[in-house]
Amino acid sequence: MLSSDEREEAKERRDAEIEFIQSAYSPEEAYILNGDIIRILQLPVNNNDDVVKVELRLQMPEGYPIHEDAVLNIKGHLKSSPSNPQIRKAALSAIPQLVEKCQATAVEVAECGEAVWSVLNSAEEFIESEWKDILEEYASNTNTTKPTNIEPDSSNSDNTLTLGRRIIYSHHIIANSKRRALKDLASQYKLCGYFKIGWPGVILIEGEESNCQLFTDEIKRWRWQMIQVRGEEQKNIPNGEELESHRQLPLQFEEIGEDGMSILAGKCRESGLERLYLQCMKINDHRTLDSDEVDVEEESSYATLVHVDHMNDSKKYCKWLKKTCETQGCTLLIRKCRNKSNSNPEWHNERPIIYVIILGERDCVKSVMKQWRTSNVS
Numbered sequence: 001m002l003s004s005d006e007r008e009e010a011k012e013r014r015d016a017e018i019e020f021i022q023s024a025y026s027p028e029e030a031y032i033l034n035g036d037i038i039r040i041l042q043l044p045v046n047n048n049d050d051v052v053k054v055e056l057r058l059q060m061p062e063g064y065p066i067h068e069d070a071v072l073n074i075k076g077h078l079k080s081s082p083s084n085p086q087i088r089k090a091a092l093s094a095i096p097q098l099v100e101k102c103q104a105t106a107v108e109v110a111e112c113g114e115a116v117w118s119v120l121n122s123a124e125e126f127i128e129s130e131w132k133d134i135l136e137e138y139a140s141n142t143n144t145t146k147p148t149n150i151e152p153d154s155s156n157s158d159n160t161l162t163l164g165r166r167i168i169y170s171h172h173i174i175a176n177s178k179r180r181a182l183k184d185l186a187s188q189y190k191l192c193g194y195f196k197i198g199w200p201g202v203i204l205i206e207g208e209e210s211n212c213q214l215f216t217d218e219i220k221r222w223r224w225q226m227i228q229v230r231g232e233e234q235k236n237i238p239n240g241e242e243l244e245s246h247r248q249l250p251l252q253f254e255e256i257g258e259d260g261m262s263i264l265a266g267k268c269r270e271s272g273l274e275r276l277y278l279q280c281m282k283i284n285d286h287r288t289l290d291s292d293e294v295d296v297e298e299e300s301s302y303a304t305l306v307h308v309d310h311m312n313d314s315k316k317y318c319k320w321l322k323k324t325c326e327t328q329g330c331t332l333l334i335r336k337c338r339n340k341s342n343s344n345p346e347w348h349n350e351r352p353i354i355y356v357i358i359l360g361e362r363d364c365v366k367s368v369m370k371q372w373r374t375s376n377v378s
Helices: 005-023 086-109 116-128 130-142 174-190 209-222 259-269 274-280 315-326 363-374
Strands: 030-033 036-044 051-059 074-078 160-168 190-196 201-208 227-237 253-256 302-308 331-337 353-360
Touching: 005 030, 005 116, 005 363, 036 116, 051 086, 051 116, 074 086, 074 190, 074 227, 074 363, 086 130, 086 190, 086 331, 116 130, 116 363, 130 209, 160 209, 160 274, 174 190, 190 259, 201 259, 201 274, 209 363, 227 274, 253 259, 259 274, 302 363, 315 331, 315 353, 315 363, 353 363
Parallel strands: 190 253
Antiparallel strands: 030 036, 036 051, 051 074, 160 201, 160 227, 190 201, 302 353, 331 353
């Protein structure tokens, strides 16, 4: 049972999330119905204007978001789809997977409090990655529908070796079972590279192209909050030459710790694969472009400066900011300033002035700020 104070706090925090939804989306994109958040998702079908519309309903129990066991309840149903029966079948197959992924996200972030933004972000990630695969599967079975941007088969002849690389971004890699499975699978397919654990997770593999694809296809079937291939390379090996002689990564599959993003960046730079790393983190690199090729609108350098009034639990607050920024590939800088003047001998007892700087791609910085505004961080 909730006390009156707990009920009041929970309601205030739910109202804050509802207010955020109403300000962030148009009424056609999201609205509130009987206290539930309704998000209308549009799943693209092809190069025309056809879309599948799915209604995602987020139900907030009374104890949400102040109690860990009061988890958002996610439901979804098909709102509309094009007349093609195969597209409808793909949509009906996708909805349970979408709901399962969103529900897993809600459970995972429940201990942190507010989960609405994380769940909606997970739904968007599903549309960008899993939905395309589902649509492609149904299209390939019938040859009646071709989804957007599906590349034609360009496989090489049996006599040609191709070296492949993939860099894969995940919301996180934490579970010991998943870390062991990644190592075992890389060994099975004779792949080398690195995988960085924690938030976010990054997997970099190198090996025979078909093995890279098999590895990628298999891990996509595992349970993830979000996983996405963000960069890949292929290189044909001249006849008579060994694939091993063209590898740029050490012959191992090495785990890098939670705070090892800079280590991974350094290893990519040393191996001549820095461009793949930058693609993974969605950082534009104009150093190799001619000056007339740089589009000012595409510049990724973006920063925001925030004055934080106070941090009741400084350690917890900073940890939350760090994880949130890492998830979006942003750089975080926190500075606590005090007036050390001679006229103020008690300066060390005064509350510091706290400044937070977040640097990264424009959309990623804005995503961090939205999560910050709608989360109960103290």
